[in-house]
Amino acid sequence: MPFYYDFEQPIESLDEDVEKLKQQQAAGQDVRERLDKLEARLLEKKREVYANLTSWQRVQLARHPMRPGALQILPHLLDDFLELHGDRQFRDDPAVVTGLGRLGGKTLLVAAQAKGKGTQETLRRNFGMAHPEGYRKALRIFETASRLGCPILTIVDTPGAYPGLAAEERGQAEAIARNLLEMSDLGAPILTVIISEGGSGGALGLAVADRIYMLENAIYSVISPEGCAAILWKDAARAPEAAGALKLTADELLKMGLIDGIIPEPLGGAHRDVIQSANEIRRTLELALADVLQAPVDELCRRRRKRFRTIGT
Amino acid sequence: MAWFKKHQYTIIKNVSKPPAIQAGPEGAKWESCPNCKELILQETLIKNLRVCHHCAYHMRLSADERIQVLVDAGAFEPMFMDIRPANPLGFPGYGDKLSGDASAREAIVTGVGKLGGMETAMGVMEFGFMGGSMGTVVGERVARTFEYAAEKSLPVLMVTSSGGARMQEGIFSLMQMAKTSAAVAGYRRACRRPYVSLLCDPTTGGTTASFAMLGDVLIGESGALIGFAGPRVIEQTIRQKLPAGFQRAEFLLEHGFLDMVLPRKDVRPTLIKIFSWL
Ligand SMILES: [Zn+2]
Numbered sequence: 001m002p003f004y005y006d007f008e009q010p011i012e013s014l015d016e017d018v019e020k021l022k023q024q025q026a027a028g029q030d031v032r033e034r035l036d037k038l039e040a041r042l043l044e045k046k047r048e049v050y051a052n053l054t055s056w057q058r059v060q061l062a063r064h065p066m067r068p069g070a071l072q073i074l075p076h077l078l079d080d081f082l083e084l085h086g087d088r089q090f091r092d093d094p095a096v097v098t099g100l101g102r103l104g105g106k107t108l109l110v111a112a113q114a115k116g117k118g119t120q121e122t123l124r125r126n127f128g129m130a131h132p133e134g135y136r137k138a139l140r141i142f143e144t145a146s147r148l149g150c151p152i153l154t155i156v157d158t159p160g161a162y163p164g165l166a167a168e169e170r171g172q173a174e175a176i177a178r179n180l181l182e183m184s185d186l187g188a189p190i191l192t193v194i195i196s197e198g199g200s201g202g203a204l205g206l207a208v209a210d211r212i213y214m215l216e217n218a219i220y221s222v223i224s225p226e227g228c229a230a231i232l233w234k235d236a237a238r239a240p241e242a243a244g245a246l247k248l249t250a251d252e253l254l255k256m257g258l259i260d261g262i263i264p265e266p267l268g269g270a271h272r273d274v275i276q277s278a279n280e281i282r283r284t285l286e287l288a289l290a291d292v293l294q295a296p297v298d299e300l301c302r303r304r305r306k307r308f309r310t311i312g313t
Numbered sequence: 314m315a316w317f318k319k320h321q322y323t324i325i326k327n328v329s330k331p332p333a334i335q336a337g338p339e340g341a342k343w344e345s346c347p348n349c350k351e352l353i354l355q356e357t358l359i360k361n362l363r364v365c366h367h368c369a370y371h372m373r374l375s376a377d378e379r380i381q382v383l384v385d386a387g388a389f390e391p392m393f394m395d396i397r398p399a400n401p402l403g404f405p406g407y408g409d410k411l412s413g414d415a416s417a418r419e420a421i422v423t424g425v426g427k428l429g430g431m432e433t434a435m436g437v438m439e440f441g442f443m444g445g446s447m448g449t450v451v452g453e454r455v456a457r458t459f460e461y462a463a464e465k466s467l468p469v470l471m472v473t474s475s476g477g478a479r480m481q482e483g484i485f486s487l488m489q490m491a492k493t494s495a496a497v498a499g500y501r502r503a504c505r506r507p508y509v510s511l512l513c514d515p516t517t518g519g520t521t522a523s524f525a526m527l528g529d530v531l532i533g534e535s536g537a538l539i540g541f542a543g544p545r546v547i548e549q550t551i552r553q554k555l556p557a558g559f560q561r562a563e564f565l566l567e568h569g570f571l572d573m574v575l576p577r578k579d580v581r582p583t584l585i586k587i588f589s590w591l
Binding site: 173184205220228 | 559
């Protein structure tokens with residue numbers, strides 16, 4: 001079943017009409033002219049609706065139930081992939097998928113936050129909210145990458161690090177802090193793509209990178225708009241207002257110089273065409289990879305440190 | 314052997330309100346302990362470094378009080394205090410909080426102090442200013458402190474007490490986690506001196522998940538709440554009450570995330586030991 005937000009209502013009804021006509025066409029009726037007209041109107045309407053999204057509407061698209069996650073995108077983005085499991089200390093955290101990836105003849109070490117699709121899979125992957133072992137698993141492959149001289153790709157997609165009992169017992173804060181420290185000094189190029197939600201420290205734990213990109217409708221924030229509104233105004237219903245104040249969209253982050261680029265999405269969001277979305281990510285990564293692989297690793301590290309050192313001074 | 318004696322647990326109930334100062338029967342100043350509610354003569358309280366002698370509850374200290382308790386008398390020079398807060402997102406209502414003396418001190422006091430005569434670069438967080446939250450000022454002062462220490466080859470002490478990242482600075486506050494962690498990495502690379510982190514009540518969120526957890530030696534003050542997520546957020550997530558003592562310093566020690574838990578009176582002598590040995 002397709003899913004539409006309130007602000008997408010005009011598109012939903014046009015989508016339905018187009019679908020009906022297509023069925024008639026399949027049944028042998030000549031509706032070509034009407035279909036062409038309707039599709040032109042749909043395109044125009046989409047352009048109108050998606051050209052001026054508010055911050056809150058972007059948040060909604062970033063959380064769209066049909067939005068592709070890392071597990072949907074990676075098969076179209078990489079030429080091949082071999083999953084590697086486990087943090088070598090406690091367990092394998094399904095909220096973070098790690099492995100060897102191939103992209104245009106190069107081997108990347110990949111760490112991707114995975115929300116999973118369907119109830120069972122989503123629960124198993126804990127909605128993409130990693131436990132400490134997820135961050136330690138990522139760090140384990142970062143260290144391998146640095147030793148073997150491979151670039152790193154991280155895919156960020158999480159509401160945040162998991163705020164649970166066991167996560168605290170096993171040192172959630174320590175795991176994230178260690179990643180921040182090690183990544184700031186890691187001898188391998190690091191590329192990060194925030195595909196949907198970049199939720200606070202849980203996202204940053206995989207995002208201390210040389211190049212940081214966001215999909216057009218992705219968000220990146222220190223706190224969820226709901227959380228911010230609840231703390232500040234004691235009213236989670238004011239989340240749309242908080243979304244605006246937090247400046248969490250790709251546009252705003254690029255303007256503030258905190259990310260390196262925005263990866264375009266198909267009109268209406270990444271879920272409208274997963275393959276096209278993956279192709280766009282691939283195009284961006286290929287250019288970025290060629291760029292970072294030119295610089296000596298020491299120089300990259302120095303620039304990476306400087307990048308984070310100079311934010312907010 | 315006293316080296317390995319089992320340390321004593323303090324039982325702490327959840328406390329949020331600052332202690333109320335009350336006038337006693339003879340006009341003397343009394344305060345009630347926020348934990349056991351016993352009245353304590355202020356003079357006694359100050360002598361005990363603001364630790365309740367009935368229940369061993371450690372009251373929160375301001376940055377100035379903390380410096381008095383830790384540093385050799387009169388041997389603290391503030392530094393980097395000219396870094397002042399801005400409102401990088403133009404967040405509604407935030408600009409109003411950024412004027413006056415308190416905002417000049419912000420949520421951390423940094424500088425160089427002497428501990429047993431040894432020069433130490435240090436930062437002491439001020440929970441009283443916006444919950445000790447880490448924004449760009451805290452991040453920058455912490456980074457400069459580490460850089461200064463690296464240059465002068467000084468040991469570093471950070472005393473944390475913070476609710477985490479400062480929401481009103483949005484993504485900029487998040488990035489201070491990366492900045493301060495990178496500062497620790499830079500310090501480690503630049504010199505072979507120790508960084509000791511003293512985690513005080515409360516240390517949570519982005520502060521814990523960055524420089525606070527990165528000391529060579531991690532000390533928790535008795536009874537301090539230390540964690541990533543706050544207890545309320547966890548309770549809402551798992552929909553059950555948290556066990557007593559959860560996320561207290563003693564709990565972290567047991568789980569291997571602190572080197573030691575010390576009562577307040579033992580912190581200074583222990584720091585002096587560590588800095589003179591390393
Ligand atoms: Zn008491």
